[in-house]
Amino acid sequence: MTVVGTAAPAGAKSALVRSLPLVGLGLAVVVLALLTGGRRTDGEPLDPRSTAPLGARALVLLLERFGARVEVAGDVAPRDTTAVLLVDRLGEAARTRLRQWVETGGTLIVADPMSDLAPALAPGDAGLFGDEEAGDGDLLRPRCPLPALAEVGRIEVPGAVPLRVGPGATGCFPVDDGAYLVARPMGGGVVVALGGGGPFVNRQLDDADNAVLAVSLMAPRGDERVVVLEPSAPGSGREGLSDLVSRRVKDALWQLLVAFGLFALWRARRLGRPVLEPQPVQLAGSELVGAVGNLLQQARRRDQAATMLRAQLRRSLSELLGLPVDAPPAVMAEAAAQRAGVPPGQVADALAPTPVPDDASLVRLAQLVESLRKEVSHAR
């Protein structure tokens, strides 16, 4: 018994068309990465490199003016004497390293009240507007025994919050139950926490005694090595993409890789080799003639070309008018004028062996030769 089956349809799309969506997707990813990948450098508040109103570049310059060697870095080095943490975005490991550094004798100034390194906030209203006792509005006075702050009069601290003064710690710029500045020893060093970095932004640094506070805290002697810890950009932590992706997703991706390998194996062995065959010569019969024309042009052999064209006209006219090929141009011109009504001057001009000064003249001659030939042959 013979049963006739069916043929599956043949795939007709070319490989190029099939790969277009993939190429497009790749391009889109690259463009997206370029658009979103660049880090903004001017807009971060309290960025020690930023000269924007809320940046902290002025603080760095101020400290340098007072003799300190200031460095903006992501981490402390053992030789540093003072570290300034304006915005705390440290990872757990970096924070641990910072604590260890303080314990070996460093001075840490934390201007971020939300930092783990700062003490807890004081109870009550979060807002802190000023020293009510002195009737100074937004301004605060030190009111504390710390000798370092002896020269500081009043400071302006907009948007700051009071910190709780814990046991063993010293609070300055007191407000309500807390203080704006809390200094507490840690190991061999000291941590000075502030209820906000507001006094150190570019716009506020020259208000009241803010600059005096900065210098008193960070560069009291003038030979300190200060490191301003840079607020690290989002995504600059030590955890990579692979740490964030769960194991199941990773396993699924591995499985997709296996599938891709199988796909590659499937496509690698093609069904039938390409068939080779000898290619016939693809040379136009008129190639030689075209090449001669090109050579004439490149060698600027205008006169030679003109001679060829005139010879053609002479031969055509002699055939059409029944004259010998070597008849004088005047005779040919006259015969052509009689038979076809061609102006005799044109024929004489075309046949005269005058030099051809430029390519435009050659084009004119070629056109004249052809029009004369046609006129005479049509008149017959």
Next chain:
Amino acid sequence: MPTGRLAAVAAGSSVAVGLFPGDSTLGLLVVNGLVLVVALVDWALTVRPAAVAVERELPAVVTLGQSARIMWWVGNPGGRRLRVSLADELAPSLRAGRRRLTLIVPGRGRAGAGTDIRPARRGRFELREMVVRVEGPVGLMARQERRMLPATMRVYPQFASRDEAELRINRARILQIGLRSAQGRGGGTEFDSMREYGPDDEFRRIDWAATARAGKPIVRTYRAERNQTVLLLLDNGRVMAGRVADVPRLEHAMDAVMMLAAVATRLGDRAGLVAFDREVRAVVPPSHSAAQLTRVTEAMYSLQPELVESDYEGAFVETLARFRRRAMLVILTELAEQALADTLVPALPLIVRDHLVVLGSVQDPAVVASANSSPDSPAGSYAKAAAVAALEERRRLVGRLRGMGATVVDAPPGRLAPGLADAYLKVKATGRL
């Protein structure tokens, strides 16, 4: 080998891997192990391609310009339905609709599919092998093998001037059997038969002896000589490789060869072929059999222009040594002065003495158009000058060859074969052979 389905299954099982309970990579191993086991079983159960019956049906001869059909048949010896993919060794210039296909073959059954081919060039096409791929019962694995299935297909040149040939054969026959009065000097010179005098017969044709015997006027009738020889010398050298009207000059010359062979054999003459370049490539001895056109075509179909200088003298010597009778020698070549001046021109006197020599060549319409153009750029003007010079050179060469006693037919594409056939018919009519 794996199939696309196995890859798809592996990709799909990534979901299973992701949802696998537990916190280790055990899921990856378990899922892949399962897939591997199933794939191995599938592979073991896959029918070997050698066990599948594969056939190819293809025409032995195709004429260029016509289409033909190729069929593939696959027989399934087993009871299970098979999915079989085939790839045949069809050259690109056969212009097949497809050369790869997939068939679903029922158990103990047969399935077939075909495609149309429309060859783009003539010649001999050798098909050797066919690649067969059989998928397993689940379709996860496949086996692939090459099967030797040698076959040959010949693509014959196109006989574009067939209609023109028929026209001339019919006209010549009408003249022969006297349905119309003969023109020119004609009527032939060979005695044919005697018949009763008719009013239009010439007096000089009356056979008086026969008239006396019969008691009524009897005339002799004559016919054109038969059994004369037309030898077609086909140049296969470099000058024939250039393309004119989109095909090599050789194709135009082959058309002329076929037309002359058809006309000559049908009119009772013997036509033969010698194809040559540096050496003689093909020889068909003159014959007036009806199959001569086929023999000539068969001898020519696989010729490709050789990029060498043709040896005319050697070809003439070879031809004359084989065929000594006076013949009409039709040389199909290109009238290129630098090629012919050194070889053909010195050799021509040898053969013009004893034979009637006709040279056939195809004109390039591109050159003629360039020579008759009215250019509007310097490049066009120089091209026109070059074309004019080339045509002039050609004209001089034709004049020189005619002066040596040869007949020259230099015609545009499509007119070469009719022009040569007309030249042949004229030669016959005037009894010059």
